[in-house]
Amino acid sequence: xxxxxxxxxxxxxxxxxxxxxxxxxxxxxxxxxxxxxxxxxxxxxxxxxxxxxxxxxxxxxxxxxxxxxxxxxxxxxxxxxxxxxxxxxxxxxxxxxxxxxxxxxxxxxxxxxxxxxxxxxxxxxxxxxxxxxxxxxxxxxxxxxxxxxxxxxxxxxxxxxxxxxxxxxxxxxxxxxxxxxxxxxxxxxxxxxxxxxxxxxxxxxxxxxxxxxxxxxxxxxxxxxxxxxxxxxxxxxxxxxxxxxxxxxxxxxxxxxxxxxxxxxxxxxxxxxxxxxxxxxxxxxxxxxxxxxxxxxxxxxxxxxxxxxxxxxxxxxxxxxxxxxxxxxxxxxxxxxxxxxxxxxxxxxxxxxxxxxxx
Amino acid sequence: xxxxxxxxxxxxxxxxxxxxxxxxxxxxxxxxxxxxxxxxxxxxxxxxxxxxxxxxxxxxxxxxxxxxxxxxxxxxxxxxxxxxxxxxxxxxxxxxxxxxxxxxxxxxxxxxxxxxxxxxxxxxxxxxxxxxxxxxxxxxxxxxxxxxxxxxxxxxxxxxxxxxxxxxxxxxxxxxxxxxxxxxxxxxxxxxxxxxxxxxxxxxxxxxxxxxxxxxxxxxxxxxxxxxxxxxxxxxxxxxxxxxxxxxxxxxxxxxxxxxxxxxxxxxxxxxxxxxxxxxx
Amino acid sequence: xxxxxxxxxxxxxxxxxxxxxxxxxxxxxxxxxxxxxxxxxxxxxxxxxxxxxxxxxxxxxxxxxxxxxxxxxxxxxxxxxxxxxxxxxxxxxxxxxxxxxxxxxxxxxxxxxxxxxxxxxxxxxxxxxxxxxxxxxxxxxxxxxxxxxxxxxxxxxxxxxxxxxxxxxxxxxxxxxxxxxxxxxxxxxxxxxxxxxxxxxxxxxxxxxxxxxxxxxxxxxxxxxxxxxxxxxxxxxxxxxxxxxxxxxxxxxxxxxxxxxxxxxxxxxxxxxxxxxxxxxxxxxxxxxxxxx
Numbered sequence: 002x003x004x005x006x007x008x009x010x011x012x013x014x015x016x017x018x019x020x021x022x023x024x025x026x027x028x029x030x031x032x033x034x035x036x037x038x039x040x041x042x043x044x045x046x047x048x049x050x051x052x053x054x055x056x057x058x059x060x061x062x063x064x065x066x067x068x069x070x071x072x073x074x075x076x077x078x079x080x081x082x083x084x085x086x087x088x089x090x091x092x093x094x095x096x097x098x099x100x101x102x103x104x105x106x107x108x109x110x111x112x113x114x115x116x117x118x119x120x121x122x123x124x125x126x127x128x129x130x131x132x133x134x135x136x137x138x139x140x141x142x143x144x145x146x147x148x149x150x151x152x153x154x155x156x157x158x159x160x161x162x163x164x165x166x167x168x169x170x171x172x173x174x175x176x177x178x179x180x181x182x183x184x185x186x187x188x189x190x191x192x193x194x195x196x197x198x199x200x201x202x203x204x205x206x207x208x209x210x211x212x213x214x215x216x217x218x219x220x221x222x223x224x225x226x227x228x229x230x231x232x233x234x235x236x237x238x239x240x241x242x243x244x245x246x247x248x249x250x251x252x253x254x255x256x257x258x259x260x261x262x263x264x265x266x267x268x269x270x271x272x273x274x275x276x277x278x279x280x281x282x283x284x285x286x287x288x289x290x291x292x293x294x295x296x297x298x299x300x301x302x303x304x305x306x307x308x309x310x311x312x313x314x315x316x317x318x319x320x321x322x323x324x325x326x327x328x329x330x331x332x333x334x335x336x337x338x339x340x341x342x343x344x345x346x347x348x349x350x351x352x353x354x355x356x357x358x359x360x
Numbered sequence: 361x362x363x364x365x366x367x368x369x370x371x372x373x374x375x376x377x378x379x380x381x382x383x384x385x386x387x388x389x390x391x392x393x394x395x396x397x398x399x400x401x402x403x404x405x406x407x408x409x410x411x412x413x414x415x416x417x418x419x420x421x422x423x424x425x426x427x428x429x430x431x432x433x434x435x436x437x438x439x440x441x442x443x444x445x446x447x448x449x450x451x452x453x454x455x456x457x458x459x460x461x462x463x464x465x466x467x468x469x470x471x472x473x474x475x476x477x478x479x480x481x482x483x484x485x486x487x488x489x490x491x492x493x494x495x496x497x498x499x500x501x502x503x504x505x506x507x508x509x510x511x512x513x514x515x516x517x518x519x520x521x522x523x524x525x526x527x528x529x530x531x532x533x534x535x536x537x538x539x540x541x542x543x544x545x546x547x548x549x550x551x552x553x554x555x556x557x558x559x560x561x562x563x564x565x566x567x568x569x570x571x572x573x574x575x576x577x578x579x580x581x582x583x584x585x586x587x588x589x590x591x592x593x594x595x596x597x598x599x600x601x602x603x604x605x606x607x608x609x610x611x612x613x614x615x616x617x618x619x620x621x622x623x624x625x626x627x628x629x630x631x632x633x634x635x636x637x638x639x640x641x
Numbered sequence: 642x643x644x645x646x647x648x649x650x651x652x653x654x655x656x657x658x659x660x661x662x663x664x665x666x667x668x669x670x671x672x673x674x675x676x677x678x679x680x681x682x683x684x685x686x687x688x689x690x691x692x693x694x695x696x697x698x699x700x701x702x703x704x705x706x707x708x709x710x711x712x713x714x715x716x717x718x719x720x721x722x723x724x725x726x727x728x729x730x731x732x733x734x735x736x737x738x739x740x741x742x743x744x745x746x747x748x749x750x751x752x753x754x755x756x757x758x759x760x761x762x763x764x765x766x767x768x769x770x771x772x773x774x775x776x777x778x779x780x781x782x783x784x785x786x787x788x789x790x791x792x793x794x795x796x797x798x799x800x801x802x803x804x805x806x807x808x809x810x811x812x813x814x815x816x817x818x819x820x821x822x823x824x825x826x827x828x829x830x831x832x833x834x835x836x837x838x839x840x841x842x843x844x845x846x847x848x849x850x851x852x853x854x855x856x857x858x859x860x861x862x863x864x865x866x867x868x869x870x871x872x873x874x875x876x877x878x879x880x881x882x883x884x885x886x887x888x889x890x891x892x893x894x895x896x897x898x899x900x901x902x903x904x905x906x907x908x909x910x911x912x913x914x915x916x917x918x919x920x921x922x923x924x925x926x927x928x929x930x931x932x933x934x
Contacts, residue, residue, distance in 0.1 A: 054535050054646065075541035087532030091554040100550070101540030148536075368839070372736040379733045380750045386765040386807065387757075389776055393768065404774040458661040463644055467651035473658055480669045481921060486868045486890050487913045490897045490906060491672035491679065514664035531645045544648045573758035575872035576894070591758045595876045598764060607768065614764050621756035629749060636755070636812070637819060 003065030003078075003155040004030040004188055005051060011059035012046050012212075020046045022212040023060065028190060028205065033182050035191045035203035039235070043212040044192045045160055051190060052158050053077050064155055075104075080149035081158040084165060086141050088133040088148075094120075095129040098147045112151075119147040122181070139170045146178070150185070157182070159191040163198065175201060196236050200224070208232045226265075226347075230277060230354040233347055239282050239311060241347070242321045246278040254278055254348065257317025261294035262343040265358040276357065279347035282311065282324040285339045298323065298337040312337065387618065393611035394418070401607045413608065421612040433613050436590040439505075440572055441620070443589055446509035447571030448564050455518025455563075456556065460548060462519070463526040464534070481516045485577055493580050503587045508578055512571070517639050518563055524638070525559045526552070562635030565628050569621045590617045673914065679907035691904075698908040707884060708892070708909075715888040718801065719866040725806045726862055727855065730813030735843065737814075738821040748818065755811040759872035766804035767877050790878070794885030797878045801886055804877060805870045812865075813858050820854035821847070860924045864917070889913060 005028040012021040021043040028034040036044040049055040051062055053074035061068050069077050080101075088097050095116055102112045120126045123143040133141055142162065149157055162178075163171045179202055182189050193199050199206055200220045208215040208223060208231075216228040227233035227241075234240045246256040248270045252263055256278055270276070285296075296316050304311040305327070312323040312330065314337070323339065330337065348357040389408075393401055396411040422434045461467070462474050485492065492511055501507030529552070537547045578589045588596070594617060597610045625632050648654075680698050682691040702708050737747050754762070769777045772789040781788040790796040824847060832842045871890055874880060880887035880895055887895065893913065897906030 052535075052539065054538070074535070074538045079539065081536070081539050083532040083536065085530055085532055087530060087536040089533065089536075089551055091551075100542075104541035104546065148540075369739070372739050375736045376733060376747045376751075379729070379736075380747065383751060383754055383807065383810065386762075386769055389769055390765050401774055404779060406774070406776060408776075454661040454664065457657040461654035461657035464648055465651065465654035465657075466647050466649070467654040470654075473662065476670075477661060477665060480665055483669050483673055483914065484864075484868050484917065486871060486893070487910045487917060488669070488672040488676050489894065490903060490910075491675035492668055494675070495667065495672055510664060511668040514661055514668060519661065527644070534644070534646045538646070544650075544653055547648075569756050573756075573761075573872075575758065575760045575875070579875075580898075591760050591872070594764055595760055598767070598876070607774065610764065611768060614761050614768075617761050618757050621758075622753050625753045625756040626749060629752070633752075633815060633819075636815060 004028055004032075005034075005156055005190065006063040007047075007051075007060065008063070009060040010047065010050060010057055010062060012043070012050060012055060013058040020212055021050070024209075024212075024214055025060075026207060026214065026217065028188060030188055031186045032204045033179070033189045033191065033202060034205040034207060035193060035199045036207045036209055037193055037196055037199035037235075038209035038215075040194055042209040044194075044209050047209075048158055048160055048190060048192045051156075052079055052081050078155045079158055080152045080154040080156075081160065082145045082149050082162040084161040086133075086145040086162075086165075088141060088144055090133055093130050093132060094125065094136070094144050094147075097133065097144055098151050101148065101152055115151040115153070116147070119150040122150065123147050138166050139174065142166060142174055146181070150181075155188065157187050157189040159189065161193055162191075164193070164195070171198075178202065197238065200236070206236075208235060210235075226356070226358070227279075228356050230279070230349040233279050233349070237281055239322050239324065241279045241281050242316075242319075243349070244278045244280070244316060244319050244321070245351075246276050248272050248274050248276050252343070254346075256296060259294075259296050259317070261296065261341050261346060263346040263348060264343040265346070266348055267357040267359060270357065275351050277349040277351050277354075279349060280321075280341065280345065282322040284345035285323055285341055287323065287325060287330045287334075287337050287339060293340040293342055296339045296341060298339055300335050300337055303332050387615075390611045390614050390618075393608060394615050396608055398606055398608050401611075417608050417612045418616075421609050421616065431585045431588060431593065433590060433593065433616060435586065436588050436593040437616065437620075439587060440589040440591065440617075442505055443508045443574065443578070444568050444571035444620075446505060447512050447574075448567035450509055450513035451515070451518045451567050452560055452563055454513060456522050456560070459519045459522030459526060460552065463523055464544070464547075477519050478516050480514065481520075485512065489576065489580060496581055502581050503584045507581050508574075508587075508589075509571075512574065512577060518567070521559065521563055521639050522556065525556060529555060558631070558634070559638075561628070562631045562638065564635075565624055565632045566635035566639055568624060572621050676907045676910045676914070679903055680911045681904075682907075683904045694904070698904045699912075702905060702908050702912075707887070710884065711887050711889050711892045714798075714886060715867065715890075718798065718805070718870070718886075718888060719863050721802045722805045722809065722866045722870075723859060723862045725802065726809040726813050727858060729806070730810045730858075731817050731851075731855075733810070734814050734817035734821055735847075737818055748815075751814050752811045754808050755815075757808060759805075759808060759869055760876040762804050762808040763801075763873040763876035766800055766807070770800055770803075792882055794882055797882060797886045801870070801873060801877055804873050805866060808873070809862060809865055813862065816854055816858055817851070820851050824850050857924065860920055864920055867913075867916070867920075889916075 007024055007026040009023040009025055010021060011019065011023050013019050024047060036047060038044050046055060050057050053069065053072060057070055062070055064077060064079070089100065092100065098116045098119060099112050102115065116129070117126070120129055123146060125140060125143045125147060128136060128140060133144065136144065145162065159178075163174055166174060175198055191202060203220055205217065206220045206223050207217050210231050216223055216232045223232060223236055227236060230243060234243065244256045246254045249255050249260055250272050251268060252266055253260055254263055254266070254276055255261070261278070298312075298314050298316045298321055300312050300314040302313050304313065308327060309324050310327050310330070310332065312325065314321055316339075323337065349355065350357050392408060392410060393406060394417050395414040396406060397413045400406055400411065423432050458477065462470060496502060496507045496511060499507075501510070533551060534547060537551055542550060573591060574589070575591055578592050582588055582592065590613065594610055594613045597613060598605050681693055681695060683694045683698065684691045733751060737744055737751070767790075769775050770788070770790060772778055772782070772791060778788050788796060790800045828850070829842060829846060832846045837845060867888070868890055870888070871894070874886060874888060874891050878886040880891050889909065890913065893906050893909045896902050896909065
């Protein structure tokens with residue numbers, strides 16, 4: 002096994018389009034690292050550079066101790082699961098899994114042993130003689146995983162492997178991938194645009210935007226303390242509310258004339274300067290509570306989600322969403338008072354969009 | 361739609377049946393003619409039901425020469441078969457290789473090469489017959505199978521067809537192959553070739569018909585009667601002064617000339633349609 | 642359109658493309674350039690020496706009444722074959738498209754003439770309309786028409802048009818049928834809801850939607866009549882009687898072979914090349930989908 006290290010890796014396409022702008026990242030041996038971001042953020046390009054499918058325009062990629070910048074994909078000791086699975090349509094499931102081993106002159110009985118073993122783990126033994134087109138989406142997905150497993154590579158690379166599955170299957174496969182990765186202990190790098198997938202799978206979450214890393218950390222860290230406004234609104238569902246506000250003094254900001262207290266606030270901000278105030282829909286409570294600040298909200302309509310309800314409306318003229326357990330607030334409520342826990346307020350610089358928290 | 365009126369369906373059937381009859385009648389007549397003796401045909405009152413000379417006509421046509429030093433048609437059919445197979449297989453071979461190069465490699469003058477091939481779409485053999493004839497003659501290829509086949513196997517059709525097909529193969533398949541340790545040769549043999557089988561078969565059907573039906577080119581470059589193809593042979597049977605035309609033999613030959621390509625169309629209809637639509641689109 | 646993934650290296654691809662390139666250059670570009678060169682030369686009576694004569698071969702060509710006649714013959718032949726083969730094919734295709742029982746069998750029964758060689762098609766039709774023994778010539782002569790395509794140029798042209806149309810209906814039928822089947826049913830249903838009857842739906846919805854196919858087939862049919870009907874003409878009329886069915890392509894062949902006038906024949910070839918390139922350029926609209934380099 003081996004970790005993966007990226008050192009200021011760049012990708013510049015013809016026409017000077019910089020798709021990846023100097024990314025540095027350490028993926029520890031055996032860990033599960035997820036790259037997440039909107040489409041076009043460079044996450045797939047980064048993964049394909051690690052695979053050796055794209056040349057790199059600058060920087061170094063190391064797998065273990067070896068710099069692999071110029072190494073062919075076949076010689077990098079990696080395996081990849083593609084979004085469209087890229088199964089060989091004319092080969093049986095068995096041959097699909099065996100192909101890479103045969104090309105490496107693995108002995109026949111060893112191939113058979115490994116394919117059978119992978120098929121057992123993935124529960125695709127009954128389908129070994131079938132062609133991919135005779136399989137369901139979920140089964141094809143497993144074959145694609147099997148093709149990766151049999152190789153016993155140093156690193157697994159996943160390029161949005163679940164996005165061609167329906168919602169229910171996606172949740173199920175997500176759990177299986179996580180379980181499998183823990184059992185095999187192989188370093189894995191996983192690309193997705195789905196933040197729920199990213200949160201649930203990762204040991205290390207990497208949020209990317211515009212060819213750069215916005216934040217690296219455990220899912221919990223990224224959720225609790227987003228470093229930029231982009232991360233704040235990208236991670237979490239429904240997304241964080243961002244309100245325009247003003248600095249009132251140390252630990253105090255105001256939104257539309259209503260002052261709220263903040264725990265995590267940078268010192269020395271000039272009173273009266275503009276600031277962005279972030280509040281997660283699930284972090285605000287309806288009804289005034291002693292010792293906390295409050296904000297008034299006009300409710301427009303209510304979205305029913307079953308266990309919870311989303312109240313859509315406006316706070317100080319800006320769109321705002323509140324999530325509450327069903328029944329906690331009467332559905333016909335038109336005016337809400339929200340109590341704000343100072344620990345749950347996130348502040349961002351309107352210009353740089355960076356977090357204005359304590360260091 | 362609900363306007364299912366029996367009258368409209370009836371008219372549709374009627375139109376189609378008339379169409380089929382008109383299309384089939386000339387061939388039906390030829391088949392009938394191949395079952396009568398010369399006298400019955402010449403007197404101009406050939407019946408429209410089969411006669412009893414079929415065995416005689418077919419065996420005489422296929423295996424024996426006739427008046428005007430006619431060659432047995434069997435030999436002509438073999439020549440036609442060699443030419444048609446040569447053109448079809450040759451075209452497939454050179455065009456799949458060139459399409460592979462153009463699609464899956466980046467090399468200097470790639471676009472130039474593509475255009476050089478593409479422009480040949482605009483140069484049918486008819487517009488350059490004599491100079492081509494002269495080159496084939498200079499190469500000493502008159503009256504040879506090579507001379508019949510070689511000038512007709514290069515054309516853009518096959519290359520464009522394969523290129524179009526290769527473009528529909530997901531890039532990920534090549535990437536997966538690379539990760540699986542396959543190089544250019546292995547990818548071609550293990551993945552691209554098996555996936556191209558339908559396209560190859562479709563192109564084969566179209567090119568076999570094209571090759572079998574060649575007329576002007578074999579007319580020019582074959583002088584020995586032993587090298588004649590069946591399509592040329594039948595024409596010579598008819599023009600040896602009208603009075604001498606052995607119509608029953610000519611029509612038997614016509615039927616024999618139609619059998620291989622028509623069977624190919626009927627029994628490989630799906631491939632034929634695919635080939636036709638995709639080479640012309 | 643480009644592949645994202647490639648193999649590197651350039652000796653292998655050059656080797657792969659070499660056979661096609663070699664044949665293309667030897668049998669396409671070289672002869673085509675020879676044709677252009679020869680069109681500016683004139684050989685002496687013995688074919689021993691040739692001199693450069695500039696555009697004289699072309700000027701001579703346009704002084705020949707026969708050349709204009711060949712042009713007119715080609716134009717008439719193309720127009721008639723295009724009109725009949727397209728309209729008959731469209732009629733049959735619309736009927737076959739009505740999802741009738743046995744519709745597929747009709748398709749099979751209509752497409753096979755494509756496989757018949759043009760020269761053979763010609764032979765079949767001469768046999769049917771042979772003045773003395775043709776099964777269909779007798780009724781024509783019985784009503785008092787002196788039917789004889791061997792002697793009468795108009796009759797010869799009619800026979801050519803019939804054979805050429807007969808052979809080409811299958812091709813046009815196939816493409817019309819494919820075109821019809823590609824029209825979304827919902828569009829036609831919307832037309833029905835908007836109150837258009839079947840005939841009105843055909844002319845206001847189906848026919849306009851089919852017009853790219855029609856245009857494409859028109860060009861293909863013209864190219865077919867120009868070049869592929871050579872076999873039909875050679876088998877049926879040999880360009881006669883008295884040159885009345887000699888088309889432009891047939892004249893290239895006849896002048897070069899029978900007349901031995903290679904310079905004049907080459908000049909005609911060059912003019913034909915220009916015509917083909919023009920036709921192909923028109924067709925380019927449809928071809929460019931697959932040529933995006």
